[in-house]
């Protein structure tokens with residue numbers, strides 16, 4: 001998918017525009033070691049690619065390098081519009097307000113949110129820059145879809161400039177209840193920002209309900225049946241649009257002969273009768289501390305035999321410049337080291353911990369190799385890892401242990417569900433999943449697979465855009 005095509009021409013106006021913190025491409029080098037762009041591997045890009053191409057769409061986002069101004073360019077049939085960020089803005093808007101204020105606040109305050117006025121000022125400034133770029137690129141009457149918590153002010157800023165547009169907003173993370181949200185010193189501005197959208201999408205109905213209640217209680221807007229009425233009499237809507245994955249693509253990847261072979265190798269290397277797997281971004285919302293503690297206790301008590309079972313935890317490096325993430329990494333490594341030191345023997349550690357990101361095919365091989373997938377976030381908007389595991393279990397077996405506090409729990413009801421704060425309860429469910437007979441595992445997996453395959457990423461994008469009024 002690499003492509004060198006670059007032109008310095010400003011993009012023509014587009015009838016469909018996506019605005020996201022990051023551009024849909026990332027830098028790489030081609031066969032001749034020349035720098036070029038390649039499409040980012042994420043699900044959002046894959047889902048929107050066909051619509052973007054059909055509509056001659058434009059994608060607005062930061063290209064990932066601070067203090068660099070780039071001209072718009074075309075990549076693989078899509079106009080890319082890079083938004084520059086200075087080094088200070090990356091620190092204050094992205095690492096600061098987005099990831100050290102909003103991220104913890106919106107995830108139940110599982111880490112302490114920091115409130116700094118300079119961070120807020122940077123958030124406003126950068127949101128305005130994104131809104132201006134969208135106002136310039138969108139054609140008369142076009143559709144603009146704004147993504148996620150970094151850009152919550154964009155809908156209103158854009159609406160003020162371009163009332164002709166249809167504006168959608170989708171929040172990928174949870175939207176907190178009023179009791180938490182109202183800690184935010186800039187709560188009113190954020191709500192006003194979101195109220196500029198014609199359709200505000202959340203992962204679960206609870207997020208939409210929290211939002212509508214705040215529209216009424218904090219902004220004094222009239223709300224009824226999923227709608228809110230702005231002071232000028234115009235209306236917006238809010239609803240749940242649970243995001244998903246390209247289930248067929250994951251299944252195909254998992255069934256590829258190379259992946260099958262690789263999964264066998266992983267099993268041989270792990271040399272265990274039963275393999276438990278965790279795959280997460282290294283983030284304090286993902287419940288890694290509690291999960292590792294639960295496995296430590298299971299190995300210690302002998303309920304899991306370190307000679308027969310192994311827990312493989314893959315943690316992708318993430319937000320490494322944010323303090324709380326550095327602390328988390330140290331904690332996890334200490335915890336794993338202690339358990340392996342206590343319970344391992346020469347040539348055998350009960351926990352294999354890998355701090356790395358992997359290509360998609362390796363992920364599919366890991367999912368294939370795992371008997372039990374353990375997904376236990378303290379709070380998660382959706383959690384795609386759970387769905388990816390299900391999509392890769394074409395054999396119809398395997399077991400999923402899933403936190404009640406992931407958005408995915410609403411859809412994946414046949415998983416062994418857990419409260420990740422309840423370590424004993426989590427241990428029981430891990431053992432129950434591992435010990436279930438094949439018939440039970442297959443029955444549950446069949447239903448999980450039906451859900452994931454009938455509610456894939458294409459359905460998510462189509463439903464949202466249809467409700468927004470994209471023709």
Ligand code: ADQ
Nearest residue numbers: 172243279280281314316356357358380381382383384385
């Ligand atoms: P994330 O918090 O990043 O996403 P998740 O939904 O699990 O969480 O998505 C992670 C993605 O990264 C998955 O596609 C997974 O395959 C990939 N990944 C994880 N570890 C990896 C590794 N070691 N190597 C390579 N890839 C890895 C946010 C929200 C979620 C929401 C999504 C989408 O926090 O709740 O589901 O957006 O809306």
